[in-house]
Amino acid sequence: MNDSSQPLTAQTPRPAETRSAGANASWGGRFAAGPAQIMSDINASIGFDKRIWRQDIRGSLAHAAMLAGIGVLSTDDEAAIIEGLAAIGAEIEAGVFPFDVALEDIHMNIEARLTERIGDAGRRLHTARSRNDQVATDFKLWVRDAIDGLSGQMADLMLALAQRAAEHASHPMPGFTHLQTAQPVTFGHHLLAYVEMLARDRSRLADCRRRLNECPLGGAALAGTSFPIDRHQTAAALGFDGPTANSIDSVSDRDFALEFLGAAAICAVHLSRFAEEIVIWCSAPFRFIRLSDAFTTGSSIMPQKRNPDAAELVRAKTGRIAGSLVALLTVMKGLPLSYGKDMQEDKEPVFEAADALALALAATAGMVRDLMPELARMEVAAGQGFATATDLADWLVRTLKLPFRQAHHVTGKLVALAEARDVDLAQLDLGAMQSIEPGITADVYGVLTVAASVSSRTSHGGTAPANVAREAARWLTALDRELVA
Numbered sequence: 001m002n003d004s005s006q007p008l009t010a011q012t013p014r015p016a017e018t019r020s021a022g023a024n025a026s027w028g029g030r031f032a033a034g035p036a037q038i039m040s041d042i043n044a045s046i047g048f049d050k051r052i053w054r055q056d057i058r059g060s061l062a063h064a065a066m067l068a069g070i071g072v073l074s075t076d077d078e079a080a081i082i083e084g085l086a087a088i089g090a091e092i093e094a095g096v097f098p099f100d101v102a103l104e105d106i107h108m109n110i111e112a113r114l115t116e117r118i119g120d121a122g123r124r125l126h127t128a129r130s131r132n133d134q135v136a137t138d139f140k141l142w143v144r145d146a147i148d149g150l151s152g153q154m155a156d157l158m159l160a161l162a163q164r165a166a167e168h169a170s171h172p173m174p175g176f177t178h179l180q181t182a183q184p185v186t187f188g189h190h191l192l193a194y195v196e197m198l199a200r201d202r203s204r205l206a207d208c209r210r211r212l213n214e215c216p217l218g219g220a221a222l223a224g225t226s227f228p229i230d231r232h233q234t235a236a237a238l239g240f241d242g243p244t245a246n247s248i249d250s251v252s253d254r255d256f257a258l259e260f261l262g263a264a265a266i267c268a269v270h271l272s273r274f275a276e277e278i279v280i281w282c283s284a285p286f287r288f289i290r291l292s293d294a295f296t297t298g299s300s301i302m303p304q305k306r307n308p309d310a311a312e313l314v315r316a317k318t319g320r321i322a323g324s325l326v327a328l329l330t331v332m333k334g335l336p337l338s339y340g341k342d343m344q345e346d347k348e349p350v351f352e353a354a355d356a357l358a359l360a361l362a363a364t365a366g367m368v369r370d371l372m373p374e375l376a377r378m379e380v381a382a383g384q385g386f387a388t389a390t391d392l393a394d395w396l397v398r399t400l401k402l403p404f405r406q407a408h409h410v411t412g413k414l415v416a417l418a419e420a421r422d423v424d425l426a427q428l429d430l431g432a433m434q435s436i437e438p439g440i441t442a443d444v445y446g447v448l449t450v451a452a453s454v455s456s457r458t459s460h461g462g463t464a465p466a467n468v469a470r471e472a473a474r475w476l477t478a479l480d481r482e483l484v485a
Contacts, residue, residue: 045344046099049106051351053092055141056106057085059134059217062237064125066230072128077121084118085110107131107138128227129220132251132339136216139347141238143260146354147209151202153361154267158198159479160368165191166472170465172450173288173378174387181385184453187373188472189463195475197270204263212256215240219250222338252338254328257350261325264353265318271360272318278311278367288381290372295363310363317356324349383450386415386425391447391456400439410437 061082068078088110091097103109108131115122165188175185215235218225224247231243244250281288291308299305327349331342389411396407413436418428426448433440446452458464
């Protein structure tokens with residue numbers, strides 16, 4: 001008997017001859033002998049698909065209730081199945097369930113154990129279904145549960161970002177394009193950009209959930225069944241919006257897994273971008289933020305080091321998650337309808353991606369709450385690199401009525417002059433400015449400060465502190481309402 005906490009191998013002893021003697025009990029009538037060892041090695045999936053045991057039991061309970069409702073199962077059989085599946089669930093929870101590699105997968109392991117416990121009633125449970133529609137249903141249920149969990153984590157990260165944005169709605173930092181100083185923005189505005197990204201990530205997951213929420217159970221192997229099953233009943237019992245419309249598509253569809261992986265990969269890219277910024281901001285040349293000991297590590301040789309390893313590992317998880325998407329796309333790309341055993345390879349990429357994304361979201365939320373911004377250093381950096389050049393060009397347009405392209409050209413000349421004198425724009429004297437554009441007056445200096453620059457960006461979605469405070473408050477209200485509900 002194999003303890004569920006131990007790794008499963010093809011050589012794991014069979015726990016009971018009555019469960020798996022000779023060929024697999026699920027198809028042994030056609031086969032006189034068991035599979036070759038290598039066939040057992042490649043064919044078994046229990047090592048990873050035991051993870052969907054809760055969903056398998058839920059699906060079986062709904063199926064049993066429906067079979068009893070149409071008279072295929074007696075009420076006594078249904079009661080025995082309910083009691084037996086509850087006991088099996090308790091065994092798995094306790095880590096004492098006798099998983100058997102020879103039974104291939106979680107479905108046959110649970111069915112065999114159920115039959116051991118309750119006899120023929122367990123054998124009747126598989127009436128009017130196949131492992132093909134069973135696994136599609138279980139997998140959809142698992143992905144749906146994963147979506148709900150990850151969406152909640154994303155909401156928590158958004159809340160953390162919005163809280164920090166509200167704290168720093170008016171604190172300036174340099175905004176970058178091409179990682180070159182562009183214009184001053186506020187730290188809060190920068191953080192809210194990731195709130196918007198995560199909102200889209202949650203929307204993609206919600207779309208995926210809505211599309212997957214049709215129940216494959218009852219599609220059977222691929223053609224449906226001759227039993228008068230009630231697919232609407234099982235769909236409702238499992239929280240689906242309804243049954244799938246085509247039995248072939250029911251068992252061959254893995255779009256929901258691909259869509260989930262696509263949404264996960266995009267979210268991972270967003271987390272990776274933020275992680276990269278954390279790495280940059282923590283570096284000595286920037287020193288925009290500090291992370292505590294809780295989210296950093298040291299060096300084995302350099303005692304001064306404080307490495308942002310949590311951020312680096314979040315950044316690295318993107319490769320694992322995007323790789324899972326590519327892996328499943330490759331599995332599915334050439335499969336004729338309906339089911340092929342290739343599709344057994346669908347779960348590991350999804351499980352791995354979901355785990356990696358959950359960990360990355362938790363780590364990122366932790367870092368957001370932990371980070372300590374170096375506000376004075378950010379503000380100084382916000383004014384460097386001629387960051388207010390666009391403000392100067394805009395002033396020339398508004399005040400001197402220059403066409404923007406001319407104002408852009410004048411400003412460029414002024415930047416070149418300031419650079420040659422090794423000063424910032426605000427440090428150029430008025431005479432120097434007038435040597436390039438005679439119409440410039442001393443009023444121009446009022447727009448060349450960092451504070452004036454960020455305060456002027458009042459357009460919808462702009463970085464003006466009032467805008468940022470309002471947006472942060474809007475997100476906090478929405479997220480608080482959702483998380484409380």
